[in-house]
Amino acid sequence: MRELFAQYQLLLTILIFVPFELLFAARPQKIFRRGLLTDMAFLFLNGWLVFVGVTAILAVATLVNQWILPSAVKQAVGDLPYLVQVLIAILIGDLGVYWTHRTLHAVPAMWHIHAVHHAVEELDWLAAVHQHPLDVTFMKAGSLFPLVALGFSTEAIGTYLALYYWQTWLTHANVRLSYGPLRHVLVSPEFHHWHHSSEREARDKNFAGLFSFYDVLFGSVYLPQGQKPKTFGVDEPMPSRYLPLLAHPFVVWASKHKRDDPSGTQTQRQ
Template sequence: MDIFGIKALLICALIFIPFEHLFAERPQKILRDGFAVDVIYLLFNSFIVKAAVVLMAAGVLGLAAMLVPQSITQAVGGQPVWLQVAEIILITDLGVYWAHRAFHKIPALWKFHAIHHGIKELDWLGAFHSHPVDIIVTKAISLMPVFFLGFSEASIAIFSIIYFWHTMLVHSNIRISFGPLKWLIASPQFHRWHHANQREAYDKNFAGQLPFLDVMFGTYNATGDKVPEKYGVDDPVPSTYFGQVGYPLQPRRQRSNPTASSTEAEG
């Protein structure tokens, strides 16, 4: 069994690397700074997160069997699969939105999330550059309602595939226009302006898949075709994998980052 997702890594590389070369948003080397570290993130996070999700699902399903009437789980799981997938996308992205926003607003959580924002050159592989605590907490918040309500295994599996590929797409260095669908489906342009280390991008575009959530909650950043000047954070994030994993546990230092800057500006 490919518990570390090596086959998935190779398939993703064979698809995204050529597209990023042909339709690049900005000039960038394939083996950019931090490429090797991101490969480690993909391999190890894949194993850690899978294990955490399996344990969480088992616990939630057991609890749901005791608390949720069978009529509800049967009704939810009995819907057409396409409708279940649409509902799962909405439910999970609401969870992602608020969890993501909390990781920006709460200083203790920001230290975990700063790892993801430390990427200075975005590409498909950067989608996996996240602290395990960041990923597990976000998945717990977003997926628990899905397991609790009794959505079918088939619908969850299809959602997982969609989410996996879409996450890589929004982080990719691909110039692509979604046209009028940009309000409905998150695009690389939408997510680049979440990663931009520029004041107008601070605390904007939190949704993972559904940009209209940011429109609803007042955090949407409309940028047209404008390209961010730079990515990354001002935090002193280490460059190595183990340094980054341990970074949130280090004593708090005086720091300058998007969350702090925007909070001060609002105050």
């Protein structure tokens, strides 16, 4: 039943975003673009790997809620009306996304995981799933862990996740959509496309998933008026297929460890 629901969800997403991109394309780009098959592999194969990580995150968060969180806090959160819970969950969840995302860029070892997502050079709605499973797991930890630990209802968290998933497809889509005067309040495709730009001025900017005012607040916004990014991707060479992309961070870590290991260097010299 779950697999059937996922198939219907994918079909609905295709029926919405493919015509949307054809009618309001931000850049000329083919539907059957380069890397499409790799992204399909991410779409259908990542879920099993992410499930393991998310299950562990939820288990630890539940333990925190049951054994560490004061009863008064649980009571206060539980007494909140559904809509208030949803609003607060969205604010907390996106704040977690912001700082997790920023950390993935700032810490070199974590960047090699996140670089898999930034390797996409032709951005569209399906590029949203082009993520290493560890990347997805870290992002889920940043958003879901505090919500579960604080005791938000399953309905409120589910509503947040539904909104976040829709937003993820939308902000990667190849569409002209800027939100006008709300561009510094809500994350638009224009806003997130700059995050993927390979242009130097735009690097390490625009980390929020839903609320661009977090980037304004923490000084990481880049949204030049009347301009749009020209190129996407990263400077470092990246694999183009699914399994090599999964292995990429481990290969880089092993390579760096080998270069930094004095004993390894000495052995090579002998």
